[in-house]
Amino acid sequence: MFGGGFGGFNVGGRPTMGAAGRKGNGLPFAGIPDDLQAGVAKLEAREPDHGDPGVTFDPVGDSGRKISLSRLLIGRPGLLLAASIAVLVETLLLQAGPYLVQVGIDHGIAAGNLRVLIVATLCFVAAVLLTGLATAIRMRKSGLLAAAATRDLRIRIFAHLQRMSLDYYTREKAGVTMTRMTSDVESLQSLLQDGFAQFLIQGLTMVVVTGVLFHYNATLALITLALVVPPLTIASLWFRHAADRGYNRQRDAIAAMFADLAESLNGVRVVTAHNRQDRNVVAHREVVGGYRDANDFTGRINAIYGPGTSVIGLIAMAVLLLIGGRMVLRGALTIGELTAFVLYINSFFQPVQQLVQLYTQYQQGKAAIGKIRSLLGEAPSVLSLPGAITLPPVRGEIVFDDVTFGYLPDRPVLSGVTLRIAPGETVACVGPTGAGKSTLAKLVTRFYDPTSGRILIDGHDLRDVTLSSLRTQIGVVPQEPFLFAGSLRDNIAFARPTATDDEVWAAVDAVGLRDLVERSPEGLDTPLHERGQSVSSGERQLLALARAFLAEPRVVVLDEATSSLDLRSELRVEAALDALLEGRTAILVAHRLSTAMRADRIIVVDDHHIIETGSHAELVAAGGPYAEMFATWAAHS
Numbered sequence: 001m002f003g004g005g006f007g008g009f010n011v012g013g014r015p016t017m018g019a020a021g022r023k024g025n026g027l028p029f030a031g032i033p034d035d036l037q038a039g040v041a042k043l044e045a046r047e048p049d050h051g052d053p054g055v056t057f058d059p060v061g062d063s064g065r066k067i068s069l070s071r072l073l074i075g076r077p078g079l080l081l082a083a084s085i086a087v088l089v090e091t092l093l094l095q096a097g098p099y100l101v102q103v104g105i106d107h108g109i110a111a112g113n114l115r116v117l118i119v120a121t122l123c124f125v126a127a128v129l130l131t132g133l134a135t136a137i138r139m140r141k142s143g144l145l146a147a148a149a150t151r152d153l154r155i156r157i158f159a160h161l162q163r164m165s166l167d168y169y170t171r172e173k174a175g176v177t178m179t180r181m182t183s184d185v186e187s188l189q190s191l192l193q194d195g196f197a198q199f200l201i202q203g204l205t206m207v208v209v210t211g212v213l214f215h216y217n218a219t220l221a222l223i224t225l226a227l228v229v230p231p232l233t234i235a236s237l238w239f240r241h242a243a244d245r246g247y248n249r250q251r252d253a254i255a256a257m258f259a260d261l262a263e264s265l266n267g268v269r270v271v272t273a274h275n276r277q278d279r280n281v282v283a284h285r286e287v288v289g290g291y292r293d294a295n296d297f298t299g300r301i302n303a304i305y306g307p308g309t310s311v312i313g314l315i316a317m318a319v320l321l322l323i324g325g326r327m328v329l330r331g332a333l334t335i336g337e338l339t340a341f342v343l344y345i346n347s348f349f350q351p352v353q354q355l356v357q358l359y360t361q362y363q364q365g366k367a368a369i370g371k372i373r374s375l376l377g378e379a380p381s382v383l384s385l386p387g388a389i390t391l392p393p394v395r396g397e398i399v400f401d402d403v404t405f406g407y408l409p410d411r412p413v414l415s416g417v418t419l420r421i422a423p424g425e426t427v428a429c430v431g432p433t434g435a436g437k438s439t440l441a442k443l444v445t446r447f448y449d450p451t452s453g454r455i456l457i458d459g460h461d462l463r464d465v466t467l468s469s470l471r472t473q474i475g476v477v478p479q480e481p482f483l484f485a486g487s488l489r490d491n492i493a494f495a496r497p498t499a500t501d502d503e504v505w506a507a508v509d510a511v512g513l514r515d516l517v518e519r520s521p522e523g524l525d526t527p528l529h530e531r532g533q534s535v536s537s538g539e540r541q542l543l544a545l546a547r548a549f550l551a552e553p554r555v556v557v558l559d560e561a562t563s564s565l566d567l568r569s570e571l572r573v574e575a576a577l578d579a580l581l582e583g584r585t586a587i588l589v590a591h592r593l594s595t596a597m598r599a600d601r602i603i604v605v606d607d608h609h610i611i612e613t614g615s616h617a618e619l620v621a622a623g624g625p626y627a628e629m630f631a632t633w634a635a636h637s
């Protein structure tokens, strides 16, 4: 849309103010000149219409409608009906060929009637042309059906992933999740686009051909079926069983391959720095080997089943040539009928061959839909309860009431924690590595729910309020700030995309980033690279603070970055922090005691508990663990 091209945005299909028109950033936007209006209208008319996806985001849960292949198919009844009619016409017309050959031979050639021969030939050509037309219509309609169904499915999976809680992402590898969205959805798409239509065509062809065979000669038809049906049934039952196993194995192998690839790509810097490339290649060879084995297995079973059914068919054809030929010699069958019979038998076996291929495709689709269904069936562990209320604007009192929590049920990280943070108070949380400081912060933002006990904000249990109303009032600055590919402005205004330029600049100024923005070639519109690779680590921290500042939360939860900054950057971050925390309730997970010292109160977390609490001066005077930590720190700095 125009929004993308001009950096502006689009309301109701009309371009509105573009990037160039934003205050303090180049020339004022004067609108589209009259002489360009016609061109713009033309371009707009050519913009693709993506239609209504029919999927809305519900933060509480998935629509709950179980997905199945049949539901995906009947989701667009109009398209399905059109495609089915086209399939019917296509199949019937395809079978007209051998009949017209028989008429041409018996009533044209054998009877010496050129007119009949010409009419039969013309009918043949007409049938071929009409078949082509029906095929084109069928492909178009089923293509549309597949594209629409998989688009909806992709949006539904994406919405579900947005809803999932953090424990899901800890448990599941990103690559496996990516497989659901890519290869799984794609195998469904190819099944919907071509697979089902082919299933219908080939199945219908077999029925029509069987009828025609009986019409020509019931004895010969019975002999044909007796010859082919038993071995074909046995072969198909074996194949079905083997293919089920094979395709599930293949899907798992693809997921493992994606998972390994995604991890290597995400960790490329560490891999390079630690010279792990060769070992990674060896490890990847293992997973790719697993995928090769899975493919090899399915290839082997296809190689047995495909040619096996071919051989059955061809032997049957040879036997029928003999039996049918004798009937012709006895005068019980005409040559034309025998020719048509043999041609029809060929069109009886071709569908069998095709159905083999389709069965494979069907297995893949079924395996894929099973995996997608179980993903969609997984409920987020943290969700807004049915009666949850909207959290009214808070003063910012936070209470931990006898809170126990562990990522694994039998391994508590925090146990019986009780703590009250007054509105506007800044509490720093210190303690040894792995003591549970970040966990405490994650509980306040309700990334996880306590195993027992309650966390209250202004007297409301976090579980009794909606997640969105809670999180709009809590600003989170994570230990490793994540920046998205997009402009500086998009990243700063991430939590409040509707913020005005003045508000964005105020946040920029509050964290002392004006220099960076003014130095950047396109000011606030300067694009940032994926994950903020194009800015320094200190700048990333400041941008994260600006983002939290702009969101104007009542409560700030800040997990201090552990990366060390030079003195100047550290002073800038500290000043930015002061601006952000001013007048707000704050929980700081402090990795530097210099940060902790600035807080109103310090809590020391160790051994699953809060072991000390008080101001810096009080704790130093108490001579406990904090005083010890402080003495060590002071001696080394």
Ligand SMILES: Nc1ncnc2c1ncn2[C@@H]1O[C@H](COP(=O)(O)OP(=O)(O)OP(=O)(O)O)[C@@H](O)[C@H]1O
Binding pocket: 170, 407, 408, 413, 431, 432, 433, 434, 435, 436, 437, 438, 439, 440, 589
């Ligand atoms: N997602 C998780 N799943 C399982 N265990 C986890 C998870 N996150 C953290 N842990 C474990 O919980 C404990 C507390 O972790 P936490 O991140 O709260 O420590 P911390 O005090 O913030 O440490 P640091 O100072 O290193 O940031 C650690 O033993 C850690 O291994």
